[in-house]
Amino acid sequence: MDKDSARFDVAFNILPVELNHAIARYLETDKDIVAFRASCRGAKDAIDADNGSFWREKFRRKFALRRGRTNKELKKAYQRRMRWLHRGTGYDFHWGQKRREKDTVEVLREIIVESFQGYVDMDDWGRPRCQNQEMLFDFVQNSKLLLNNTRRATRSSRNEPSAVHPALAAVKLMCSHFLFEFDNVKHGVLGVEESQRMVYMSTESQPIYSGPTMTVLNMEWILHCMNFFRHHMMSEEVGTLYQVLNELPAYQRPSAWQTPLRSGTAPLCKNWKGTYSFLDLKEVEKLRRLDAEQVGDAFFCDKNVDEGKIQSLELEFVSGAPLQWPGLFEDRLQSLRNARPQVKAQGRTRPSKTADACGSAADAGSIQFSGKGVDLDDDFKAIGWLNPLPDQHGVPGWQRITFMKHFVDDFDQMEQDNLWAYEGVVLPGGRIILGRWWYASDEVDMNQDYNGPFILWAVDVADSEAGTDFEDD
Numbered sequence: 001m002d003k004d005s006a007r008f009d010v011a012f013n014i015l016p017v018e019l020n021h022a023i024a025r026y027l028e029t030d031k032d033i034v035a036f037r038a039s040c041r042g043a044k045d046a047i048d049a050d051n052g053s054f055w056r057e058k059f060r061r062k063f064a065l066r067r068g069r070t071n072k073e074l075k076k077a078y079q080r081r082m083r084w085l086h087r088g089t090g091y092d093f094h095w096g097q098k099r100r101e102k103d104t105v106e107v108l109r110e111i112i113v114e115s116f117q118g119y120v121d122m123d124d125w126g127r128p129r130c131q132n133q134e135m136l137f138d139f140v141q142n143s144k145l146l147l148n149n150t151r152r153a154t155r156s157s158r159n160e161p162s163a164v165h166p167a168l169a170a171v172k173l174m175c176s177h178f179l180f181e182f183d184n185v186k187h188g189v190l191g192v193e194e195s196q197r198m199v200y201m202s203t204e205s206q207p208i209y210s211g212p213t214m215t216v217l218n219m220e221w222i223l224h225c226m227n228f229f230r231h232h233m234m235s236e237e238v239g240t241l242y243q244v245l246n247e248l249p250a251y252q253r254p255s256a257w258q259t260p261l262r263s264g265t266a267p268l269c270k271n272w273k274g275t276y277s278f279l280d281l282k283e284v285e286k287l288r289r290l291d292a293e294q295v296g297d298a299f300f301c302d303k304n305v306d307e308g309k310i311q312s313l314e315l316e317f318v319s320g321a322p323l324q325w326p327g328l329f330e331d332r333l334q335s336l337r338n339a340r341p342q343v344k345a346q347g348r349t350r351p352s353k354t355a356d357a358c359g360s361a362a363d364a365g366s367i368q369f370s371g372k373g374v375d376l377d378d379d380f381k382a383i384g385w386l387n388p389l390p391d392q393h394g395v396p397g398w399q400r401i402t403f404m405k406h407f408v409d410d411f412d413q414m415e416q417d418n419l420w421a422y423e424g425v426v427l428p429g430g431r432i433i434l435g436r437w438w439y440a441s442d443e444v445d446m447n448q449d450y451n452g453p454f455i456l457w458a459v460d461v462a463d464s465e466a467g468t469d470f471e472d473d
Contacts (some may be wrong), residue, residue, distance in 0.1 A: 028082075030079050051071055055078060059075075060119075064115055088104035088143055089139070089144075090143075090144075093149075096165035096167065096168025097161055105168050106167075109393070112132070112261070113394065115130045115260065116130045116261075127255065129258075133178070133256055137178045140175050150190075167393040174427065177429070180234070181250075181256075187234045191227075192228065196302070198221055199277075200288065200453075203451060208425065215389050225453045226455075229241075229275070232305045241305050252273060261397040262397055263397065265365050265399055274456035277305045277452050277454075312373055316371065318368040318370070323368055325358050333404060336360070336361045336385070371383070375405075378407060381405075382405050382406070383406075384402050386399050387399065400426075404421055405419070406419055421437065433457070435454055436452070437453075
């Protein structure tokens, strides 16, 4: 050992354990902590003293702390998280099928699920903000998860699945909340032509929900929907929604969740903004006929967003007796499909009426709502349902949303109304909704339905309170 090393060791040995402990707190990497601990007995005592309380303090400085975890567990969790957050900044995350990507995605999922389980701060606009969200924000900024990736996806092996792993899609959707906070970042959404094709596919070919109980989310389609709108909203060179979104104050832009994520349904915010996109019918038919290899060969201009249209929507959630729910709306939307009592094939019992289904839906945790807004200078109304969904790939808090957009007050005159059906998913935390609309005045063949994508996001201050009016900009 040379003289300098000896002096270095002596220096830490003669320091009080509290001071060595304070020094260790500011070491970021496992490598630095290991080197410091090995430098001398004083440094080792600072790390190991008091049953490893150093690791509890270290964990709490970075992450929300769930109750009931030992110091030993926190040490292991901290080291694992920091290791994969560091390594993950170099991964492409195209498909999420590689073992190393799955390990990183699992760490991100844990951080998402455990958010708001400890100290809560406030952002510049007075909205709750959690340490875990800051860690996610930094990872999005520094990694290729959603930004900084200029290389198109390629197959690394013949055995690699051809679809995005749904767990990766779920994590990308949750981390997409933070994309709308970045300034002067080039988004450069890859594969936006494929996203455009996917969001206009027929409902039958790309259902949002599937499975025996129709509660399994089509994560890949939902991610395409997010990428589609992100392309229009955050890419200045596209010249569609960027300018109008940029003019909105921060509290009226899409934002991250503000409470712990929980399973089941919960009433959403009252005030929302959003937009939708459409193509002409012949364009939709042509786009659907294209093979995946032909995507990008033809140009399709997305309408409504091309004029920077952002609208406001106000929702009221029902507490008490349910509102009238027309049978025609239920026929088109199937909002209560998991609330209807099962009827035996043989017997005289008649199928339950819509009113009975409404009561069953409320008992099962579904929540009814009504709404109003403006579309192209026309006042419209909406009525629909929130339905609970099971956890998706380890993330709780997803909700199915369905509603009918209509223009006539009298439900007895529905045949003369202009009906547009909406089905989507509320992302966990209740701040962003993504989904599909379709023309519903006539009986619809879901193999050939005329449809398009939509996005809604919660705003913390209504237009009237903010002194601005962006309805039908």
